[in-house]
Amino acid sequence: MNCSDAIENREVDELFINLDPIQAGGRLTADAMKAVLSYGDGYSVCDNCGKPFRLDTIQKPPLAQFHADLASFLGMDAARLVPGARRGFLAVTHSLVSKNEPVLLTEYSHYTEFLAVEQVLGKPFEVMADSRHIITPDAVAERIEEVIRQEKRPPSLLFVEQVDYQYGNIHPVREIAAVAHQYDVPVLCNGAYSVGIMPVSGKDLGVDFLIGSGHKSMAAPAPSGVLATSSEWTEKIFRTTSITGDQTKRSFGLKEVEMLGCTLMGATAVGMMASFPHVRERVNRFGTQVAYANKVVDALLSIEGTEVASEYPRRHTLTRMNTNNSFDRVAKKHKKSGYFLISALREQGITGIIPGSTRIWKMNTYGVSDRQASYLARSFQEIARNNGLSVG
Template sequence: MLERLREECYLNLNPLQTGGRTNAEIRKTALQFVDGYSVCDYCQGVLHLIEKPPICNLVKELVEFLDMDEARLTLGAREGKFIVMHSLLLPGDAIVFDANRHYTTYIAAESVGAKIYEVESIGYPSFEITPEAYRKTFERVIKETGAPPKLALLTHVDGDYGNLTDAKCIGELCKEYGVPFLLNAAYTAGRMGVKGKELGADFLVCSGHKGFGVPGTIGILATTSKWVEKVFRRSSLYDKKEVELLGCTARSGSLACLITALPYIKERVKGWDEEVKKAQWFVEQMEGLGGITQIGARPTQHDLVRLETPILREISKTHRKKGYYLYYELEKRGITGLKPGQTDWFKLSTYGFTWDQVKHLFTAFEEIVKES
C-alpha cells in the first residue's frame, strides 16, 4: 500500500507544501468526495453555480474575501494566469512580468505567443523587484512597440526568495500607464489577507493547494467587473459554458475541501503577523550560528526563507555521509522537507508551526552545527 506520513510524523519544511497542509476536517471532506465527479451530483451545467455542495456560496465568499467582483475556480494558479493571458493577448503582444516569476508565468506567456519583457530585480543578495524597475520596463515597451504592454503581472511573493513586493505601488503604476494588472497571489492569498481591488489588481490568481490548506489541484481566478465578459465569455453553441474555462475546471473533491477550508482560512490569515515573527526569529537565530545568511529582502516578510549555508557545506566535506548528512540528521530529529544532499543553500518554510516547533527546528540546526 502506498504510504505518506510526512505531515503526521515530521515537521515538513518544504515551502511548496506548508500552506497546503490539510487539517482533520478537510481530510474528512476529501474522503466523502473522493469519487470521480462527486461534486457534480446536483449540477445544472455550471460548476460555480452548483448549490449542493454550496459551490455558489463559496464563490461569493471568495469574491468578498479577496476583494474582487467575480471569481471562478481553476485547476491552479498557473491555469488562472493562462486563462487571463489567453483572453487578453494575441501572438506578439507585449507582456511585462518580474524576473522572480514562477516558471509557469513564463510558460503561460510563451504558450499564447506573447512577447515577454522581464522586470529585472536589483540582484544579489536581496533580489528585490522595485516599482521603478516596472516603470523602466513599461517605458522600454513603449519605446520598442509604440504602445504600453497589453498585460503586466507581478508575483506578489516569489518562490525563490520569499520577497513580498509592493503590489499597491505597481497597481498604481499600471493604472497610470493603462495596463491591466494581474497579481499572482499563489504564495500570499490564504496565508495573509490579500485585498485585490485595494492593490489595484484587475485579476488575482490564487493556489488552493499552496495557500488554502486543501489537497490539489485547485486555484482561484478573480477579476473586477470590467473584465468579466471578456475572460468568462460563453460558448456560442453551449450557452452555459465559459470558453476559457473549457466548460468546467476544478470538478473534483478539492473543490468540496475548499468549501470546508474557507472559514478556517479566514481565521488563519489573522495570524499572519505571528507567522512572519516566527520566520524572522528563526532567521536571526540561524544567522547567529555564523556561516549562515538569509538571501532575499531583509528582514523577511514571509515564511519562505532562503538561506546560504557555507558552514553546513564545510561540514559535508569531512562527514562520512557527505552532503546527505544534513538530511539524515534532521530526519533523526523529526524534521524533513529539505532536498537530500543539499548543504550550500536551501529554502524552507516555518509556516503553521507553533513557537515550540520553530524553537525545536532551530535547536536541531544548532546541534548539527555544534556537534559536527
C-alpha cells in the first residue's frame, strides 16, 4: 500500500527495531492512531466548542480535563498545548526577553532554543559542561556572575535541558534552578527527552517553565508539545488579548496572545490526549527501560575498544557511543566502509543509527522489550565478532 501515487508507505517501525534517537518516544500508541483517524479533521474538536471559545475549555472531547491533567502530571500550575516544544520556548522568550537582553543557555541547548532567542533579538550566553558532560550549578552561577559583570544585569532567562540531546545525560536541574533563583533568573526546563519518558515534577525541580515535546516523547503526532508554568508566570505567559479594532471596536475575548488563540486541533490534540493515559503510566516503568538500555550498552562495552561517551551506568535510554577504536577500525578496512555497521544491523532487523557512522553515534532503546534488548545486545556482539573484533 502507498499513501498516494507519490508517497511510499513507511514501515520502519513495523519491520525493524528502531533505535533512532529522536523517534523512540514519539511513536504513536494504538489509541493515538484511532484518534488521528476519528479526529483527523482539524476542526473536529470544535463540534462542541462554546464560550470562551478556547481549546483548553472544550469539554467534549475532554480537552479541558486533559489540560488540567497535564498540569498536574507535570507538577505545574497551568499547561497549554503548543505546536511543538519550540513554540513553547518562543512564547517564553517573547514574553520575558527584550532586545539585547542576555539569555543563558548551555553547551547542550537545542538549536530551537537559540532560534527562540534570536527571534526576540536576545543575546545568548552558554554555560559549558564539565568533563563528565554535565551542566553543574557552579558553572551556572559562574556564568551568571560573568553576565552580570559584562551586561550590568542578570540574564532574563535560563534554558536548561533536563536530559540533553547529545549525551542523554541527566542534569541537576533542581540545584541549577536554586542557584539561578538566587540571582532572580527565571528557569525554563526543556523536558523534550524527559516529559513523557520519566517521572518529572516541575515543582520538585523548582523551575518556572517546563516544556515537553509531544512528538518526541509523548507518543503524539507532530507538531505538538506542552508549555507549563508555575502560578507566578501564568498571567504573563498566557496573558489574554487587549487589542481592539479601531472602527468596529471589536475585542477578542479571552484569546491568549502568545498562543495566537487555539493551538492544536484534531489529530494533534486528540492524538496527544489519547496517548496520555499510556504515557502517564509508562513513565513509572522508566527504570526498566533504563535497565534494558544498560544491557545493550554493556554488550557494546564488552566489544574491545568500545567506549560509552554518555554518563555510565546509563540513567536514560538515549546514549552516545564512541566506537572509534572498534567499529571504526573495521570500517577502515571494510568494503562497505562506514556503512558496514548499518548494513549489518539492518540484516538483523535493526535500524535508526545514522548510516555511515562508526565513530561517535547515538541510539535510543526507549520502548524495547526485554527480549528485544537481549537481541540487540547479542546482535551488536555478533556483528563485532563477525568483523574480527574480540568480545570479552
